[in-house]
Amino acid sequence: MSDIAERVKKIVVEHLGVEEAKVTENASFIDDLGADSLDTVELVMAFEEEFGVEIPDDAAEKILTVKDAIDFLKEHATS
Amino acid sequence: MFDLTGKTALVTGASGGIGRAIALALSKAGARVALSGTRRDALDAVAKEIGDTAVVVTANLSDAASVEQLAKDAEAALGGGIDILVNNAGITRDNLSMRMKDDEWQSVLDVNLTASFRLARATSKGMMKRRWGRIVSIGSVVGTTGNPGQANYAAAKAGLIGLTKALAAELATRGITANVVSPGFIETAMTDALNEAQRAAILPKVPAGRLGTADEIAAAVLYLASNEAGYVTGQTLHVNGGMAMI
């Protein structure tokens, strides 16, 4: 399942244009990686596409860090 | 001049006078257009005029579920996300404020304002992904000036201006613009119903000395939908023959 973590990090790097080293599990998209609120919406859309899941708004609002995304996707990913 | 080849559009109220003209103008510029309203016959007639670049999707905009479904149906019928959203459907339920019933207030807010918000919400994600989008809402001069007997309509149309400014601010970095086209008195079935005395009362207030045409509204929408208008956002374009210079 580390594969999921790798894919999440790759998407974050691509979308936010940040260095890979900065994308640690505890990094917050907004506080540490310079995302604005629209970026977080786009990240969620990118996760949905990559992992073939629908992330409902109330779940999306709780995805604040890289780890939050990995945990959610480990539980729900279909692809 | 304005080329919309390869773009898709959803026009609400396309069975009405102004919506029909907007749909024709967008399709003439090359866009594929989804025509929406409640009356299938009237929509089919407009689709027939346009030809095979038009599709028909009916929906009742006063119903939340129906509005959500409309966005999905339109995307399915167009075979892709919506690039240009035109919130044109509108109704009036005139009454003096002190006599206005809650349902007269609510139905006008629902169709003119809430449905526009819901459609913007449903279509803007796809626009964000594609880094291009146009949201054009049809307001009214009354949304800026007010008008006796139209507290509901004036509030809804003014609301569209606020909604549009918020959307414009949120989405500008993603290549999406949001604007309002605000008509004055336009020749449509609605204004055909005016009698001579009513017309005589209106015309002196319009420096142009005539009512506007639906095509003149459509031309403003076409401009705001174009690539050329990419730097225009959060604005209200008044098309009213000079009746209110604001």
Ligand SMILES: NC(=O)c1ccc[n+]([C@@H]2O[C@H](COP(=O)([O-])OP(=O)(O)OC[C@H]3O[C@@H](n4cnc5c(N)ncnc54)[C@H](OP(=O)(O)O)[C@@H]3O)[C@@H](O)[C@H]2O)c1
């Ligand atoms: N005409 C003017 O002088 C004037 C002036 C200022 C602003 N405007 C604005 O311009 C826009 C178009 O006006 P118009 O003169 O073309 O009006 P119209 O001919 O009366 O057309 C109204 C359109 O809205 C649709 N509509 C109404 N209620 C709906 C509902 N619950 N669900 C779905 N569709 C609904 C109608 O569809 P169905 O008939 O199929 O139900 C129709 O296509 C409106 O927003 C209006 O407020 C017009």
